[in-house]
Amino acid sequence: KWHRRSRGLPLPPGPKAWPFIGNIAHMRKSHPWKSHRELCEIYGEIVNLPAMGQSIMILGSAQVLSELLDKRSAITSDRPQSALIPLAGQTGNFSQLQYGPWWRRHRRAFWQFFFPAASERYRSIQSRSTQVFLRKLLDDPEHVVEHIRYSFTSAIVKIIYGLDVAEKNDQSVAMMEKNLEAGEAFIPGTYYVEFLPFLRYVPAWVPGAGFQKDFAAWRYAAEWVRNVLVEKTKQGMADGGTSQSIVAQLVGKLDEEDPPRAAEDFEIVKNVSFTTYEGGADTTYSTIQTFFVAMALYPDVQKKAQAELDAVIGPNRLPEHSDRADLPYINALVKESLRWAPALPFSLPHRSIEDMEYDGYFIPAGTVLLPNTWACLHDPEAYPDPDRYMPERFLKGGKLNPDVCDPARFAFGYGRRNCPGRYFADASLFLNIAMLLHVFNITPPLDKDGVPEHMELKMTSTTISYPVDLRCTIKPRSEWARQLILANAPQANAETHA
Numbered sequence: 294k295w296h297r298r299s300r301g302l303p304l305p306p307g308p309k310a311w312p313f314i315g316n317i318a319h320m321r322k323s324h325p326w327k328s329h330r331e332l333c334e335i336y337g338e339i340v341n342l343p344a345m346g347q348s349i350m351i352l353g354s355a356q357v358l359s360e361l362l363d364k365r366s367a368i369t370s371d372r373p374q375s376a377l378i379p380l381a382g383q384t385g386n387f388s389q390l391q392y393g394p395w396w397r398r399h400r401r402a403f404w405q406f407f408f409p410a411a412s413e414r415y416r417s418i419q420s421r422s423t424q425v426f427l428r429k430l431l432d433d434p435e436h437v438v439e440h441i442r443y444s445f446t447s448a449i450v451k452i453i454y455g456l457d458v459a460e461k462n463d464q465s466v467a468m469m470e471k472n473l474e475a476g477e478a479f480i481p482g483t484y485y486v487e488f489l490p491f492l493r494y495v496p497a498w499v500p501g502a503g504f505q506k507d508f509a510a511w512r513y514a515a516e517w518v519r520n521v522l523v524e525k526t527k528q529g530m531a532d533g534g535t536s537q538s539i540v541a542q543l544v545g546k547l548d549e550e551d552p553p554r555a556a557e558d559f560e561i562v563k564n565v566s567f568t569t570y571e572g573g574a575d576t577t578y579s580t581i582q583t584f585f586v587a588m589a590l591y592p593d594v595q596k597k598a599q600a601e602l603d604a605v606i607g608p609n610r611l612p613e614h615s616d617r618a619d620l621p622y623i624n625a626l627v628k629e630s631l632r633w634a635p636a637l638p639f640s641l642p643h644r645s646i647e648d649m650e651y652d653g654y655f656i657p658a659g660t661v662l663l664p665n666t667w668a669c670l671h672d673p674e675a676y677p678d679p680d681r682y683m684p685e686r687f688l689k690g691g692k693l694n695p696d697v698c699d700p701a702r703f704a705f706g707y708g709r710r711n712c713p714g715r716y717f718a719d720a721s722l723f724l725n726i727a728m729l730l731h732v733f734n735i736t737p738p739l740d741k742d743g744v745p746e747h748m749e750l751k752m753t754s755t756t757i758s759y760p761v762d763l764r765c766t767i768k769p770r771s772e773w774a775r776q777l778i779l780a781n782a783p784q785a786n787a788e789t790h791a
């Protein structure tokens with residue numbers, strides 16, 4: 294039967310697999326995108342790496358990604374269904390849904406608010422949250438990580454739910470943060486229940502089953518975010534406070550004449566709002582953090598960017614979205630920040646739903662396809678000297694060079710599952726980078742004697758990867774920059790609404 298299915302074609306090559314556990318050791322390696330690139334150097338652009346009875350293949354080149362995930366997207370856009378998804382409360386996260394009509398309804402509901410023109414509607418909210426971010430950095434530069442988080446959360450929660458987030462002790466933020474922690478469960482090999490699903494039935498009191506407590510807390514947080522925030526928006530719709538939000542618009546379209554359909558659509562409202570925060574939070578957060586590290590390590594790049602901002606914007610105002618076309622170097626910085634240390638180095642796994650052939654090899658239906666995004670963005674042929682942060686690689690004659698492959702092509706994923714929030718994310722990155730560099734100098738951390746400390750880029754080995762060390766010195770460029778921040782800082786929300 295196998296011979297008929299495969300038509301005698303071999304599986305792609307790969308390292309020798311152990312009986313039953315297969316290549317699980319390869320899956321559990323730290324920074325697997327680096328070790329998997331080494332495997333591709335030995336075996337080729339597609340490597341067979343079965344583990345625990347599951348067919349798994351690494352896709353390690355731009356060519357194979359384009360052929361399998363973009364061109365054959367109709368049969369490679371499914372997701373593997375891990376036992377961890379329901380355990381961690383992520384059943385409502387549509388980025389985890391199987392390819393099919395139910396996923397498509399979610400994606401459509403999302404896309405109507407985030408296609409390129411729709412994404413422009415959020416520019417004033419993005420500007421406001423970035424201005425608050427500048428003010429927070431001015432007052433308290435030590436807590437840059439918390440300020441990045443607050444800036445993104447306040448913008449996205451306003452857009453999705455129409456709610457204001459308090460600066461401190463906001464219950465919604467605490468719950469969303471707890472829910473994001475569930476991402477840890479998906480780091481391959483963290484929990485054995487991923488490979489031995491029967492473990493999910495072991496009660497929490499059994500020695501060694503402490504993981505059940507982690508999962509219960511994540512499930513609680515996920516359900517809280519899915520239900521409570523949507524209810525708050527519905528309450529706010531009565532007095533108009535939240536009526537511009539995505540949730541309010543989706544709720545307004547529910548067909549009350551058809552209760553079963555309305556009930557399904559309401560589930561989609563809850564899932565889409567939940568996924569918007571999950572999809573955008575850690576990714577944008579990671580890329581902005583990477584940008585801070587790059588600026589501290591590459592002062593020449595920073596100076597060039599500031600020279601461009603001085604010439605185009607000047608000292609009397611902050612950059613805006615409408616300045617984008619006049620700021621090619623800043624645009625190059627956005628691209629290089631997405632490339633240098635991608636937020637999702639391994640993207641998200643895809644899964645094939647039909648048998649297929651590629652380059653003389655057989656790829657059976659049900660294979661998990663792992664895209665090595667990091668390897669493509671660090672391919673020395675496409676991006677010479679890839680470990681160096683060098684925005685100039687995207688420029689020619691002072692303009693963006695269309696001949697250099699846009700990192701967005703890899704960083705935002707592939708085919709029908711590619712990131713539907715990419716236009717929103719890109720606008721957010723541009724505005725943050727332009728505003729930050731216009732008013733701040735970012736340099737390495739100083740020791741107690743004021744001497745710059747050693748700094749390097751080290752990324753976490755997690756699905757969404759971010760810099761391990763973000764200590765840097767952030768100071769206003771001069772008195773005019775300080776005044777500009779103060780003059781533009783909107784009042785942040787001091788009260789908790791929860």
Ligand code: HEM
Nearest residue numbers: 388572573576577637640641705706707710711712714718
């Ligand atoms: C720098 C920022 C971002 C990066 C690098 C990024 C990257 C990605 C990647 C690699 C995927 C998986 C694609 C695939 O499976 O092939 C993805 C999926 C997704 N992203 Fe983003 N993303 C970012 C920001 C955002 C934002 C701001 C939002 C929401 C406003 C968002 C919403 C989503 C959603 C909903 C999915 C799931 C799509 C699906 O499965 O159909 N992302 N993103």
